Amino acid sequence: MSVLDIIKKRRSIRRYLDVPVEWDKIVQLLEAGRYAPSSGNIQEWKFVVVSDKTIKRKVAEACLKQYWVEAAPAIIVICSMVEKQEQFYGERGRNVYTYINCAAAAENMLITATELGLGSCLVGAFDESMMCEALNIPTRARPILVLTFGYPGEKVPVPPKMVLEGLVFLQTYACRIRNVNMVLWDVSLEIEKKAREGKEIVERGASKLHERIKHHVKKIKDRFKEDMDE
Numbered sequence: 001m002s003v004l005d006i007i008k009k010r011r012s013i014r015r016y017l018d019v020p021v022e023w024d025k026i027v028q029l030l031e032a033g034r035y036a037p038s039s040g041n042i043q044e045w046k047f048v049v050v051s052d053k054t055i056k057r058k059v060a061e062a063c064l065k066q067y068w069v070e071a072a073p074a075i076i077v078i079c080s081m082v083e084k085q086e087q088f089y090g091e092r093g094r095n096v097y098t099y100i101n102c103a104a105a106a107e108n109m110l111i112t113a114t115e116l117g118l119g120s121c122l123v124g125a126f127d128e129s130m131m132c133e134a135l136n137i138p139t140r141a142r143p144i145l146v147l148t149f150g151y152p153g154e155k156v157p158v159p160p161k162m163v164l165e166g167l168v169f170l171q172t173y174a175c176r177i178r179n180v181n182m183v184l185w186d187v188s189l190e191i192e193k194k195a196r197e198g199k200e201i202v203e204r205g206a207s208k209l210h211e212r213i214k215h216h217v218k219k220i221k222d223r224f225k226e227d228m229d230e
Contacts, residue, residue: 006115011159013119014068016150020051021074025116029076029149032112033105039097044084045105048135050075058134063126063146072121072148076109077131078102079141102144109147119152 001009030047038044050056051074059077060070069075080102085093106122113120123146131143169175 001115003111006111010110010114011119011152011156012121013148013150013152013154013156014121015153016072016119016148017153019073019151021118021149021151025118026074026149028116029109029112032108033076033078036101036105036108038101038104039085039093040088042084042088042101044081044098045102046079046081046141047105048077048079048137050077050135055134059131059146062130062134063123066123066125069123069146069148071150073150074148076147076149077135077143078106078145078147079137079143081140082142083140098142099144106145106147113149117151118149119154121148122146123148 026049030049033045033047034043050059053070056070056072056075059075060067063069080098082094082098085098085101087093089097110120110122126143126146128143131137131146135143137143165176165178168177170177
């Protein structure tokens with residue numbers, strides 16, 4: 001399975017089986033987060049792994065009483081040493097870079113979880129002071145994201161996604177392109193798309209022709225039977 005296939009397979013899972021996640025898989029998730037890019041390679045993140053039921057309940061309470069969170073066998077809370085970013089990049093480091101870096105680490109973990117057969121969900125809605133109290137987070141660190149992990153207890157359908165033509169601009173903002181594949185020189189994808197559309201048209205036409213032939217043959221048989229009865 002390609003990386004893109006894994007990305008497309010990922011879903012936000014909020015129901016988990018009551019099965020613990022193996023520690024070696026937790027380590028792989030943490031390794032994936034550790035290898036994420038960060039501005040200036042500062043790596044200001046800290047990862048708090050939670051599996052204790054009592055603490056998971058507190059985390060769920062902090063997540064605005066989203067109690068499904070505590071049902072996840074494993075939770076990883078990503079924190080940031082915000083002052084490290086501010087020291088190197090000032091206000092933009094504090095208000096922008098720290099969130100970008102933690103989000104990059106989170107995405108690495110989510111994709112890795114999918115590859116490992118785990119379900120996951122990213123939670124950004126929580127009471128920060130409650131989270132700090134639940135996990136004993138010091139004032140020099142700030143909780144940024146909560147990730148839940150476990151074996152999926154539900155199947156989530158493919159969510160609707162906007163088409164590339166509605167998202168991609170060429171060279172300048174709002175300079176839209178009608179055919180992304182052709183403009184970006186990925187002609188093979190366009191040929192494949194047209195071939196697939198052509199095949200579907202032929203199959204639909206063949207199906208209609210088959211029905212017409214069956215109907216015509218039935219009429220002939222019915223007429224022949226009437227003539228025999230006479």
